[in-house]
Amino acid sequence: MTIQRLSSDVSSKIAAGEVIERPASVARELIDNALDSGATNIRIVIEDGGKTLIDVGDDGAGIAPAQLPLAIERHSTSKLSSVDDLTHIQTLGFRGEALASIVAVAELSLRSVNAQGEAGLEIQTRGNSLVHQRPVGGARGTRAIVRGLFRTLPARLEFLRANRTESNHVANTVTRAALAHPDVSFELRDNERIRIQTPGTGNLRDALTSIYGIKLVDDLIELPPGQTLGIDGFISQPHLHRPSRSEISFFVNGRWVTDRLLSAAVSDAYRSMVPSGRFPIIVLRLSLPPEEVDVNVHPAKAEIRFRQSSEVFRQVSATLRRALSSTRKTTPAVFDKPVIDQFFFPNTNVDWRQTAPMPTRTFSTEPIKTSSREHSQTLGSSPISKNPEMRALGQVDQTYIVAISADGLYLIDQHAAHERVLYEQFESISSEATQQLLDPLTIVLSAEESEWVSAHKAALQKLGLMISLFGPDSWLIRSVPLAIGRRDAAEYLRQVIAEALSPEFRRLEATEQAHWSMACRAAIKSGDKLSTEEMDQLIEKLQACDLGLTCPHGRPTIVLMTRTMLDKQFGRI
Structure with missing residues (x-):
């Protein structure tokens, strides 16, 4: 085969394929140009999903008539002039490829006036060539009309989806x-x-409301201003989640980006709050010095790299975690639509019983037994003043606690609720909350288990599990947390290790792995019978938790069925 130089027409169409993938790519490039020009109003019109027509007009600074023909040539831009400029890019566009790529795959009519009252210019292209130009007047701004996208590239046109999909x-x-x-x-x-x-008011809440509606926005948590890295935005409460990441949006210096680091930071912040396979609603904006971000990664400019990635991860995760922990706001469930994307959570306006002093052994780090007799001994039966606004009625199959208040009927997963209580207690536990074993237990572990214990020995010791090596793969258990009571300490340690090595736990830090596993193992189980007093005490402890609406696995601990919901179920309304 003979090597030959590609024609300019072929090479331009190949290069355009990296920039223009579908109608949305054209819209993105033209909107970026409008924003870079300082526009305050941008109007977009499409027909047939953008395949037939994409019309983008703005009131920005416009382009001087003498420069308009140059604007459609490849690698022509006003946004940088030297390689050094790439280290501090402050515009959305900079590669000088957008208009040239559009011209290579469609017909373009570009009209621009850069000064009010002065003549502007309109140019038209066809077949990758300038075919017409004429002076025009009108208001300041630019209007780009793109017709017949990929009409000269039937193979590319066939890969476009249905009009509705492209419109979306x-x-x-x-x-x-x-x-x-x-x-x-x-x-x-x-x-x-x-x-x-x-509306263009400058208020992110107003923009969100116009797109998603006031009902959803009112259920989001607004991040307070003045955060590190210029972080602001809105995030969903733990109970409000989606089956995909489609409603997670990241913006860095005004640019929408897809970034694994930021996605990982969100997952870290929502750990133990959202069920596996579900994702929160996130609109997160970061403002960083331009030199701290590399945006010249891909022609589509949606991928970036952070200079200090670990610091960005830490700050984003910590900011979101603080916001989630500091708010007790939740929204009552609505029963007029299928319950797919949210659980029924109670409103925190419910008049919960005031926290009263609890017996020292009740739902604390004292031993938790698994039989009904042991529960009555461990949880205690000291009377607690009843509050008609929230009281336990009984259990469903010794798994769910039924409670009632003026708001309606509550169902509480006793295992999930106790797991959350213990989890938050373990987070603040000290190594003093342990019980020494007069006769240390010997346990033989596999190589993988021994490796995990060796790596996390200090974390386990903080939680009261004091372990020392006693041979190649043998260990001595010298103390255990009070919360596991008289359980078989060796079997308990095996369960902790097994869960910590599972995929669900591997993403967590060592201390949190232990917190999570110990809470799960020590919590009361489905099938455990509780007295009314014990149920009341668990409810009371649950409402004192920072994140009491979900268990550490992200599943709900409590569900509310309001009077309205019940009326609908029984056909009253």
Whole structure:
């Protein structure tokens, strides 16, 4: 085969394929240009999902008539002039490829006026060539009309999806831009139907409300201003989650990005709050010095690299975790739609019983037994003043506690609730809350188990599990946490190790692995019979938890069925 130089037409179409993948790519590039020009109003019109028409107009600074033909040439840009500029990029576009890529795969009409009252210029392209230009007047700004995307590339056109799918991709692009720049008013018309319209007030809440609706936004937690790394945004409460990451949005210096580091930080912040396979709603914005972020990773400019990635991870995770821990806000469940994306959680306005002094052995780090007789001895039966606003009624199959209040009927998963109580107690436990074993137990572990114990020995000791090596794979258990009582300490340690080595636990830090596993093993179980007093005490301890609405695995601990929900179930309304 003979090596030959590709024609400019072929090479431009190949290069355009990296930048323009679908109609949404065109919309993104034109919106980025509009934002970089300082526009405060951006209007987008599409037809047939953007395959037939993409029309983007703005009121930005515009382009001088003499420079407009140059703007459609490859690697032509006003946003950088030297390689050094790549280290502190402050604009969304910078590669000088967007308009040239569009011209290579579609027909483009580009009209721009850069000064009010002065003549502007309109140019038209077809077949990757400039075919017409003429002077125009009008208001300051730029309007780009793209027609017949991929019409000259049938193979690419066949890979586009249905019009509705492509329209949704364009809508997602406009949504991201509107959330990244709430000070800009956006309007998206899809086949003459207004699909998105934001006010451009500069308030992120207003932009979110115009897109998602007031009901959802009121159920989100707003991150307070003044955070490290310029972090702000909105995050969902633990009970509000989705089956995919589609509603997790990250913005860095006004740019929507996809980033594994930020995704991992969110997962870390929501650990023990959201069930496996479910994801919170996140709109998170970061403002960093431009030199701390590398945006020149991919032509689509959606991937970035942080100079200090570990610090970004730590700060994002800590900020979200603080916000989740400091709010006790929850939203009552609504029963007028299928319960798919949220659990029924009680409103914290419920008049919970005031916390009263608990017997020293009740739901604390004292031994928790598993038989009903042992429960009556361990949990105690000292009377607690009854409060008609929240009282336990009984158990369902010795698994769920039934309680009642003025708000409705509550169902509480006794194991999940006690697991949360113990988990938070273990987080504050000291190594003094242990019981020494007069006769240390010997346990033989596998090589993998021994390796885990060796690596996490200090963490286990903080929790009261004092272990020392007694041979190649033999260990001596010298003390155990008070919470496991008279359980077989050797078997208990094996269970802790087995869970810590499971995929669900491997992502956690050593101390948290132990917290999680010990809470799960020490908590009362399904099938354990509780007295009314014991149920009341558990409810009381649960409502004192920082994150009492979910167990450490992210499953709900308590469910509310309101009077309205019951009326609907019985056909009253």
